Amino acid sequence: MITIAIVEDDLEIREVLSQYLDSQRDCECPLAVESVEELLPQLAEGVAPHVILMDIGLPGMSGISGIRMIKNKYPDMDIVMLTVHNDSHKIFESLSAGASGYLLKNTPLPEIAEAVRMLYDGGAPMSPQIARKVIDHFAPQRMTRSSSPLSPREEEIVIGLVDGLSYKLIADRLHISTETVRFHIKSIYRKLHVHSKAEVITKSLRGEI
Numbered sequence: 001m002i003t004i005a006i007v008e009d010d011l012e013i014r015e016v017l018s019q020y021l022d023s024q025r026d027c028e029c030p031l032a033v034e035s036v037e038e039l040l041p042q043l044a045e046g047v048a049p050h051v052i053l054m055d056i057g058l059p060g061m062s063g064i065s066g067i068r069m070i071k072n073k074y075p076d077m078d079i080v081m082l083t084v085h086n087d088s089h090k091i092f093e094s095l096s097a098g099a100s101g102y103l104l105k106n107t108p109l110p111e112i113a114e115a116v117r118m119l120y121d122g123g124a125p126m127s128p129q130i131a132r133k134v135i136d137h138f139a140p141q142r143m144t145r146s147s148s149p150l151s152p153r154e155e156e157i158v159i160g161l162v163d164g165l166s167y168k169l170i171a172d173r174l175h176i177s178t179e180t181v182r183f184h185i186k187s188i189y190r191k192l193h194v195h196s197k198a199e200v201i202t203k204s205l206r207g208e209i
Contacts, residue, residue, distance in 0.1 A: 002120045005031040005049035007039050007066065008082070009058050013105070017053070017082075020109045027113065035059050036066035043074065051116050053103075056083040056090060064090075064097050071098035075195045078119050082112070091130055095198045101125040102198075122167030122181070124197045148209045149191045157184050158204050161197050 004021050006029060008014040018032040031047055033039050037060050039052075052070070056063040067079050080101035081094045091102055101119055103112060104127045115125035148155060153174070160170035167185070171178045185197075192209060194200055203209050 002027045002051065002116060003049045004029045004116060005033075005039065005042075005047070005052045007033055007036060007052060007054040007058065007063065009034040009055065017109070017112070021113060021116070024113050027116065036061040036063070036069070039066070040069070043070070048074075048077070050078065051119055052077060052079045053082045053112075053116075054079055056081060056085050056094065064093055067094065067097040067099055071195060078196075080115065080119060080125065082107075086127075086129055092202070095202050098196045098199065100196050100198050102130045103127050104129065118164070118166060122170070122185075122197070123164050124161060124201055125164070150188060150209055154184050154188050154191075155209070157181060158188065158200055158209065162201050162204050 004027060006014055006018055006021075008017065011034075014032050014034065018029045021027045021029040031039070031042055031049060033042070035058050036054075054063045054066060058066070061069075063081060063083070067081075070077060070079060078100040079098065080103060081099050082103050082105060083090070084105050085091075086104055094102055101115060101124055103115055103125060107115070107127055118125045150158065156174055157170055160173060165173065167178050167181045171181045174181075188200060189195060192200060192203055194203065200209075
């Protein structure tokens, strides 16, 4: 069962999203709050969602500041931005802060649920418009790719992440086990000094690996 927390200040959106995710056979949404300040005490008390869906424009602390604080205390927790903002600055600021995915609020509910599943399986979901902005932004830098600290196998796994594949699909592509993929992912994080799949993808698109 995938446990999900929602941080969204619009009550109607929060309730619709929470009810829909709760209705999925493989998801549950026990926590839906309007601010980061309301979420943090719940996390401190031991609530540990697999995925947090978080807006950027929130009362009090912004969603981006919230990512940094949450990832600092809970580095393994995955956070997906769910927002109306599609400008490049917000996108890259969110990814740099540690977001594992970025979805627009006009994303249909079934696609949001599928994005949660993709993230749980090791993918990095992004709305198509967002993925295109990321690719277009980093295209010039990719032409001047620096030498990579990664092994050839690790580079193949990074390509899988950039392609949006889950750990299982990467394992199938490379004919290795999922556990081997997880082992290489940990090595990639260590070598690149990052804490999320989104950061790996960003470095790859920048041509830094």
